[in-house]
Amino acid sequence: MIHLSRAVNVIAVVLFASVLVSFGPSASSVAQEQGSRPVVVADVKGAIGVGTTLLLEEALAVARRREAELLVLQIDTPGGLVSATREVIQKILASRIPIAVYVSPSGARAASAGTYIAYAAHVSAMAPGTHLGAATPISLGPARPTAPGQPPPRQPNQPADNAPSSAAERKVLNDAISYLKSLAQLRGRNVDWAEKAVRDAATLTADEALKAGVVDFVAKDLSGLLRQIDGREVQTAVGARRLVVRNAIVVPVEPTWKTQIISTLTNPNIAFILLMIGFYGIIFEFWSPGLTGPGVVGGISLLVALMALSTMPVSYAGAALLLLGLVLMVGEAFAPGVGILGIGGVVAFTLGALFLFDPSGSDIDLVVALPVVLSATLTSALLLIGFLGFLARVRRKAVVTGAEELLSLSGRVVKWGEQDGQVLIHGEIWAAKSAHPLVPGQRVLVAERQGLTLIVYPSEERS
Numbered sequence: 001m002i003h004l005s006r007a008v009n010v011i012a013v014v015l016f017a018s019v020l021v022s023f024g025p026s027a028s029s030v031a032q033e034q035g036s037r038p039v040v041v042a043d044v045k046g047a048i049g050v051g052t053t054l055l056l057e058e059a060l061a062v063a064r065r066r067e068a069e070l071l072v073l074q075i076d077t078p079g080g081l082v083s084a085t086r087e088v089i090q091k092i093l094a095s096r097i098p099i100a101v102y103v104s105p106s107g108a109r110a111a112s113a114g115t116y117i118a119y120a121a122h123v124s125a126m127a128p129g130t131h132l133g134a135a136t137p138i139s140l141g142p143a144r145p146t147a148p149g150q151p152p153p154r155q156p157n158q159p160a161d162n163a164p165s166s167a168a169e170r171k172v173l174n175d176a177i178s179y180l181k182s183l184a185q186l187r188g189r190n191v192d193w194a195e196k197a198v199r200d201a202a203t204l205t206a207d208e209a210l211k212a213g214v215v216d217f218v219a220k221d222l223s224g225l226l227r228q229i230d231g232r233e234v235q236t237a238v239g240a241r242r243l244v245v246r247n248a249i250v251v252p253v254e255p256t257w258k259t260q261i262i263s264t265l266t267n268p269n270i271a272f273i274l275l276m277i278g279f280y281g282i283i284f285e286f287w288s289p290g291l292t293g294p295g296v297v298g299g300i301s302l303l304v305a306l307m308a309l310s311t312m313p314v315s316y317a318g319a320a321l322l323l324l325g326l327v328l329m330v331g332e333a334f335a336p337g338v339g340i341l342g343i344g345g346v347v348a349f350t351l352g353a354l355f356l357f358d359p360s361g362s363d364i365d366l367v368v369a370l371p372v373v374l375s376a377t378l379t380s381a382l383l384l385i386g387f388l389g390f391l392a393r394v395r396r397k398a399v400v401t402g403a404e405e406l407l408s409l410s411g412r413v414v415k416w417g418e419q420d421g422q423v424l425i426h427g428e429i430w431a432a433k434s435a436h437p438l439v440p441g442q443r444v445l446v447a448e449r450q451g452l453t454l455i456v457y458p459s460e461e462r463s
Contacts, residue, residue, distance in 0.1 A: 051255070076110075110126075227246055411425035413440050432455070
């Protein structure tokens, strides 16, 4: 009986423990509380563009696949394309995984487009020695510096409130202000300073941004940031979420080869150079059909350049000037004159290259570098005016070799019948025919060659 009672007690204890385990926290929950879910980190460097949106998509895919607790974007950017910035923000707002923007390392900045992205993030942080702001659209021109506490200087014919004078400028400015203020209201950040960042191109250091309520944290490094935000509750697209990241494993995301190639091709200088190579290749292929090489290289370069330019705000006026310049320089190569076409082509080409991109589509100064413009202009002038002009002059010269050498040459009749005979041309005796009566010793000119027979006529009858 004693052994039986002990067995019953053991069974009861085991059952009771099983009930406690079933109602207690699961293994996955405990692991989650200990921060076993990783934190995915992606570096956003340089201008915001198509490559940035692809990198964000790749980072979000990794975060979903790894069931990450948080995605951290370490940014250092001067700004970027308006369309790409809005696409990045839309992805952040629609993300089910919390996204933190960390302006890092020290010396980095989140200027212009970076400020919008920092405002849109679920968590916004900066490293010491960084700054953000200056979110005025570049199409409105550079901000006018002012002394601390003093209003901006009033410009001629400008309203007293320092607002842009034209309706188009006011529309662009008010749209940018409303966009950033809406992000500030959504994330509970400083709304008033958001307007100053756009209207007055205001900037803040890391400590100033923290005091002003523009960012949530200032952290020296990523591990320090994760310790600070551990336990913070954020609102995602699917509701509130409490972050458990203190001991999380950090998973870095490197851009794929596709993203790296697209980021390189969408550089304005690279796209412009490819465009020029495409133009040169097509022009020389049409001039010398059958070479194949210039046409293949030019066609591929032109298509790649057009693909890259389609992602950037191209000015139609700038593109038209560029094309006009090329046409005028080609015309100078074939039209004899004093160089008016060539000079006009160089001027139009240079202006087209300088104004190829529309400033309203970007919040940074998106232009082709001046050395690239000057080099392309000089190369175009040398190739199109110099080289093509040389080829045109060569083609206009009389042929002095081969079968065509005999045409219009003078000779003497050696022997003649009724309509055919032999003539001495250039020290050689040729079979000849003529519709004119000829006699031996008479001077003749070659009109045509048919195989090994020359068609001749008396030289005195040449019109």
